[in-house]
Amino acid sequence: MSDELEQSFVKQLKQNQNIIHKICRLYTRGEDAHKDLFQEITIQLWKAYPKFRGDSKFSTWAYRVALNTAITLYRKSTRSVATQSFEAERTFIRQEDYNYEEEEQIKLLYQAVYQLNDIEKALVFMYLEDKDYAEISETLGITEVNARVKMNRIKGKLRKILNP
Amino acid sequence: MEELDLLKKDWKRRENAFEQVSEPDIYKMIHKSSSSLVRWILIISIVELVFWTAIGMVAGTDEYLDGMDNEAFRIGLSVLTYVNYAVVIGFIYLFYRNYVQISTIADTRTLMKDILRTRRTVQYYVWYNLAMIGLSMAVGFVIAIVCSPQVAGLKDVITHDNWALTKTVALLFVVLCLSVGLVWVIYRLIYGTLMRRLLANYRELKKIDFD
Numbered sequence: 001m002s003d004e005l006e007q008s009f010v011k012q013l014k015q016n017q018n019i020i021h022k023i024c025r026l027y028t029r030g031e032d033a034h035k036d037l038f039q040e041i042t043i044q045l046w047k048a049y050p051k052f053r054g055d056s057k058f059s060t061w062a063y064r065v066a067l068n069t070a071i072t073l074y075r076k077s078t079r080s081v082a083t084q085s086f087e088a089e090r091t092f093i094r095q096e097d098y099n100y101e102e103e104e105q106i107k108l109l110y111q112a113v114y115q116l117n118d119i120e121k122a123l124v125f126m127y128l129e130d131k132d133y134a135e136i137s138e139t140l141g142i143t144e145v146n147a148r149v150k151m152n153r154i155k156g157k158l159r160k161i162l163n164p
Numbered sequence: 165m166e167e168l169d170l171l172k173k174d175w176k177r178r179e180n181a182f183e184q185v186s187e188p189d190i191y192k193m194i195h196k197s198s199s200s201l202v203r204w205i206l207i208i209s210i211v212e213l214v215f216w217t218a219i220g221m222v223a224g225t226d227e228y229l230d231g232m233d234n235e236a237f238r239i240g241l242s243v244l245t246y247v248n249y250a251v252v253i254g255f256i257y258l259f260y261r262n263y264v265q266i267s268t269i270a271d272t273r274t275l276m277k278d279i280l281r282t283r284r285t286v287q288y289y290v291w292y293n294l295a296m297i298g299l300s301m302a303v304g305f306v307i308a309i310v311c312s313p314q315v316a317g318l319k320d321v322i323t324h325d326n327w328a329l330t331k332t333v334a335l336l337f338v339v340l341c342l343s344v345g346l347v348w349v350i351y352r353l354i355y356g357t358l359m360r361r362l363l364a365n366y367r368e369l370k371k372i373d374f375d
Contacts (some may be wrong), residue, residue: 010190017190021182022175038185039193044268046194051269065268068275071365073200073268075358102170109171118361119368122272127168128175141273142369158167 009049012058013042019062022129026113026121027070037074044069064139067125071118112161120154127151202282204358206263209289213252237307244303248296255289276366283359290351298344305336 020041024034045065052061113124119140126136133151137144185193197203262282268275309319309332322329 010187013190014187017185018182042193043198048268068268068272071272072275072279072362075201106174109167117368118365128172141271
């Protein structure tokens with residue numbers, strides 16, 4: 001019975017693993033930290049899996065557990081403060097319509113996002129993932145109005161970091 | 165905001181750029197143990213219990229007490245020891261219950277509230293331990309002076325000389341404060357490091373509510 005559960009979990013996680021990777025991209029820097037957080041999120045998802053009833057999509061459910069892990073449970077490992085990952089990750093998209101100016105700006109944007117705190121990152125993440133404010137507020141446990149206010153402030157904050 | 169939309173464009177473009185983790189690797193991962201904050205708090209508190217128990221055994225206070233002629237002190241102190249064990253086991257149970265109750269399915273704010281309850285438990289635990297250390301040291305000093313044969317000479321001196329009495333009491337008081345202070349610093353280092361980031365995040369989330 002537990003084998004069956006394990007199998008279906010592994011399968012679904014494999015299909016949806018990009019959600020976790022994306023969170024790791026925002027919350028960690030460097031390959032080691034990325035792997036570390038990926039593993040911790042996987043463990044937390046597995047621990048919570050028996051309570052997953054399938055009345056929501058696996059992905060929707062995974063968003064919540066994964067974000068919660070990144071924000072509250074995960075202890076950042078101090079051994080990885082590497083910044084080179086960003087560069088390494090980017091090189092292979094360069095062939096298609098490469099626009100130097102835009103590329104530079106995107107780089108700056110990522111750097112700005114890295115300076116945000118964990119909660120702000122969560123909002124940015126959900127914004128980038130096209131989540132609406134209803135879902136954002138439900139995930140974080142705040143009201144929709146507050147989510148909007150917070151998002152506007154983050155935009156302001158990013159603008160400030162970009163144009164000091 | 166155009167900047168964030170630019171970021172979104174790039175975000176979408178790189179959506180499938182991740183090195184994929186294979187099924188066997190996922191199997192391996194789910195059989196590893198978590199390194200989550202709450203788990204650490206549970207582990208540290210259990211290690212601590214074992215540590216203090218071991219110290220108590222090695223120190224051999226029982227034999228020391230057996231050598232004393234004051235029955236009341238001996239009984240009092242062993243009662244204190246057992247009460248202490250009961251309370252510490254109670255705390256371990258609370259830590260465990262917090263650990264089990266914390267659920268990542270909850271919304272982030274609720275989850276944080278639950279974790280902060282764990283933090284409060286830790287704080288109570290720390291205060292209890294500090295009080296206990298202070299109390300048992302104070303009791304220990306009194307017992308030593310009143311009935312240990314080794315310090316009979318000192319006892320003789322301080323019962324006749326008020327100044328010597330004052331000096332002795334002051335010295336013992338300083339020793340007591342230093343010991344409690346040292347343990348407090350250690351606790352701050354261990355649990356403080358664990359909780360700092362979580363607390364910052366919780367404040368951040370709460371801030372939105374009251375602005």
